[in-house]
Structure formats: C-alpha cells, structure tokens
Amino acid sequence: MFKDYFTIPFKEMKRRKLRSLLTLVGVFIGIASVISLISLGQGLEEAIGQHIQSLGKDKLFINAKGNSLTAGLSLEAIKITDKDLKVVKSTSGVKKAAGMIYTTAGIEFNDISRYAFVMGLPTISDEVSLINEAQSYKIMRGRQLDTGDKYRVVVGYEYSKKERYEKEIELGDNILVNGKELKVVGIMQKIGSPPDDQSIIIPIEIYWELFGGKDTYGMLIAQAQASEEPDIVAERLEKELREERGLEEGKEDLEIKSAEQFAASFASILDIVQVVLVGIASISLLVGGVGIMNTMYTAVLQRTKEIGLMKAVGAKNNHILFLFLVESGFYGLGGGIVGVILGIGFAKIVEAIFVQLIGPLLVIKISWGLVIFVLLFSFIVGCLSGIAPAWRASKLNPVESLRYE
Numbered sequence: 180m181f182k183d184y185f186t187i188p189f190k191e192m193k194r195r196k197l198r199s200l201l202t203l204v205g206v207f208i209g210i211a212s213v214i215s216l217i218s219l220g221q222g223l224e225e226a227i228g229q230h231i232q233s234l235g236k237d238k239l240f241i242n243a244k245g246n247s248l249t250a251g252l253s254l255e256a257i258k259i260t261d262k263d264l265k266v267v268k269s270t271s272g273v274k275k276a277a278g279m280i281y282t283t284a285g286i287e288f289n290d291i292s293r294y295a296f297v298m299g300l301p302t303i304s305d306e307v308s309l310i311n312e313a314q315s316y317k318i319m320r321g322r323q324l325d326t327g328d329k330y331r332v333v334v335g336y337e338y339s340k341k342e343r344y345e346k347e348i349e350l351g352d353n354i355l356v357n358g359k360e361l362k363v364v365g366i367m368q369k370i371g372s373p374p375d376d377q378s379i380i381i382p383i384e385i386y387w388e389l390f391g392g393k394d395t396y397g398m399l400i401a402q403a404q405a406s407e408e409p410d411i412v413a414e415r416l417e418k419e420l421r422e423e424r425g426l427e428e429g430k431e432d433l434e435i436k437s438a439e440q441f442a443a444s445f446a447s448i449l450d451i452v453q454v455v456l457v458g459i460a461s462i463s464l465l466v467g468g469v470g471i472m473n474t475m476y477t478a479v480l481q482r483t484k485e486i487g488l489m490k491a492v493g494a495k496n497n498h499i500l501f502l503f504l505v506e507s508g509f510y511g512l513g514g515g516i517v518g519v520i521l522g523i524g525f526a527k528i529v530e531a532i533f534v535q536l537i538g539p540l541l542v543i544k545i546s547w548g549l550v551i552f553v554l555l556f557s558f559i560v561g562c563l564s565g566i567a568p569a570w571r572a573s574k575l576n577p578v579e580s581l582r583y584e
C-alpha cells in the first residue's frame with residue numbers, strides 16, 4: 180500500500196499530461212523567479228563587496244552628507260573646499276589625502292558629441308596614486324596625468340573602441356571637452372562599470388577653468404597610516420572637520436566612510452531590494468497554489484468512482500487523504516524542480532551577458548542549501564494546497580461514489 184501512495188499519483192499525472200503541465204506553470208514561474216533573483220542578488224552583493232574591499236581597508240571617503248554623487252555634481256550643495264583638504268592632510272593618523280571633483284559634460288570627437296563623466300584630478304604623483312588605487316584606475320596605453328600637464332586628458336576604456344565615436348581614439352588625438360581642445364595622453368584599462376569606462380580624467384585646475392568652482396571638491400580620499408585603525412582615524416577627521424567648519428557635534432555636514440562601511444551599505448540596500456522582489460515573485464506561488472487546489476478538486480470529481488472502489492476494497496479515509504496529499508505535493512515538487520532549472524538557467528544567462536558587456540563582475544554561485552529549501556517549500560505548498568480537496572475525497576461515501584456518473 181505504501182508504494183501505491185507514490186505510484187498512483189505519478190500515473191495520474193502522466194495520464195493527464197496537459198492538465199499537469201498547466202498546473203505546474205504557476206508554481207515553476209514563482210520558483211524560477213525566486214531562485215534567479217536570490218542567486219543574482221547574492222552574486223551582485225559578493226561582487227560589489229569584493230570590489231569595494233579591493234579599494235583597501237585603509238581608505239576613507241569624505242563626502243557631503245546626503246547623496247554622495249549629487250555632492251560631486253552640484254556646487255550648490257554643501258561645498259568641500261581646499262581648506263577642508265588641508266585639515267584632512269594635517270589630521271593625526273592620515274598618511275596622505277587627495278581631492279577630486281566630477282560632473283557630466285559633452286565630449287566631442289570625430290564631429291560626434293556624447294555626454295559622459297568628467298573627473299577633475301590632481302597631478303601631484305602621491306595624490307594621483309592614491310586616487311587611482313581607490314578608484315581602480317589603471318593605464319592601458321600611454322600615461323597618467325603628470326605635474327605640469329595643462330590641457331591633457333586620460334580617457335576611459337570605451338574611447339579605445341570605434342562604437343562610441345565611429346572611430347577609435349588614439350594617443351595624441353584631440354577631443355573637445357565643454358568646447359575646449361584637450362590632447363589624449365593616456366587610455367585606461369577596462370574597469371567593468373560603464374560610467375567609469377566612459378569617463379575622462381583632466382587636471383583639476385583645468386576642470387575649475389572649464390566648469391568653475393575653484394578650490395572646491397566633490398569628494399576627498401584619505402589613507403590611514405598602517406599603524407592606525409581606519410575607524411579611529413575617521414573619528415578624528417570628523418572632529419577636526421566639524422571644528423574647522425564651526426559646527427556642533429551631531430550636526431556635521433560631511434560624512435566619512437571606510438570601504439567596509441560602503442560594502443555594508445550596499446549589502447543592506449541589496450538585501451531590502453531582494454526581499455521586495457522575492458515577495459513580489461512569491462505572489463505567483465500563491466497563484467500556483469490556487470491552481471493546484473483547483474486541479475485537485477477536479478481530480479476528486481473525475482475519480483469519484485475510483486475512490487468509491489478503493490474504499491469498497493478496504494481503503495480507509497486516511498489512506499485516501501494521504502493519497503491526494505501526495506499527489507498535490509508532487510505537483511508542487513514538479514513545479515519546484517522545473518523552476519529551479521529555469522531559475523539557475525536565467526541567472527547564468529544574465530551572468531554571461533554581464534561578462535560580455537562589462538567583464539567578470541557578476542559571478543553566480545548556486546547555493547544548494549537554497550535549492551533544497553525551495554524544493555521542500557514547493558512540496559509543502561503543494562501539500563497545503565491539496566488539503567481541502569484531499570479531505571473532501573476522504574469523506575466521500577463509498578456507495579454513493581460507486582454510483583457516481
């Protein structure tokens with residue numbers, strides 16, 4: 180009899196293939212969505228975490244409070260000045276510091292204009308090396324900006340490809356930035372982030388000449404000394420900057436974050452987004468559960484005479500109940516298996532697209548614990564959806580069931 184609990188439902192599902200397939204659809208769409216979203220979220224979280232950690236634990240990033248990007252783009256926001264940079268450099272525990280500023284502007288080449296980020300960076304070697312290390316800037320061809328450079332520019336990786344301007348930009352070419360002609364002296368390696376790979380770097384003095392805001396910065400980067408804890412140095416910086424700007428404690432207008440804090444912030448944001456998306460995807464599981472319930476009610480009606488016959492030869496109510504619960508559980512499990520395969524497949528396709536577009540930034544790692552949990556969960560959803568129909572089947576009168584047409 181125990182074997183029948185599994186063979187009978189399986190044969191019934193095979194006998195009504197179309198109905199079984201339609202029942203599985205609602206379940207596997209939800210499961211596939213959950214698997215792919217969680218896998219992509221975990222992969223993206225790990226990739227961002229690794230990238231931020233690669234910046235170095237000793238780096239501290241100083242931005243105006245609020246949106247750090249807005250702070251860099253808008254000089255109407257809280258200003259970070261040369262005076263702030265001097266305070267940072269003189270703070271105990273700081274090895275070196277540098278300031279940078281950025282905006283978007285039209286960049287013209289080959290009679291084609293495209294908008295991209297323009298970075299204003301210092302040309303002092305120590306400060307250049309600090310920013311390059313913190314921002315993962317590396318030269319592919321040519322050189323970095325150097326002391327004494329005036330109307331010179333280093334362009335991102337995308338400029339070395341003809342797709343952007345229908346012609347590759349080469350060393351020695353001139354481009355127009357905000358109407359000013361600048362000579363290309365370097366081309367950066369691929370970073371993997373489209374905004375970075377499409378950005379250009381110019382001397383900060385030229386940036387101020389072209390866009391205004393002399394002696395102001397969008398962000399400061401500081402490096403803690405090897406003997407110092409970055410968090411302690413950050414506290415000192417906060418105190419020194421607060422006093423220099425004449426602000427009360429708790430009313431600071433600049434925020435100081437380490438690479439680890441950036442990683443934690445991204446992780447928490449991704450976790451929230453992931454929970455919301457998985458919650459939305461789970462709605463389809465509810466729909467799938469309703470579909471299983473509807474299928475099982477139909478199965479009870481179609482197999483009423485069969486139920487009566489089983490009872491007539493000795494099957495008890497709990498035997499019938501368990502038989503239909505297993506069948507509904509099989510629908511859930513079947514949908515779960517298909518959903519897992521589709522979800523992993525979709526996640527891997529997205530990974531391949533990422534690799535083609537921006538390099539190996541996103542690596543999908545399949546959590547087998549998650550797979551087992553999802554399959555178990557889908558089986559339970561199926562069983563729960565089949566409780567009412569199974570209960571109804573178990574309570575059928577055998578005599579009336581045998582007469583059912």
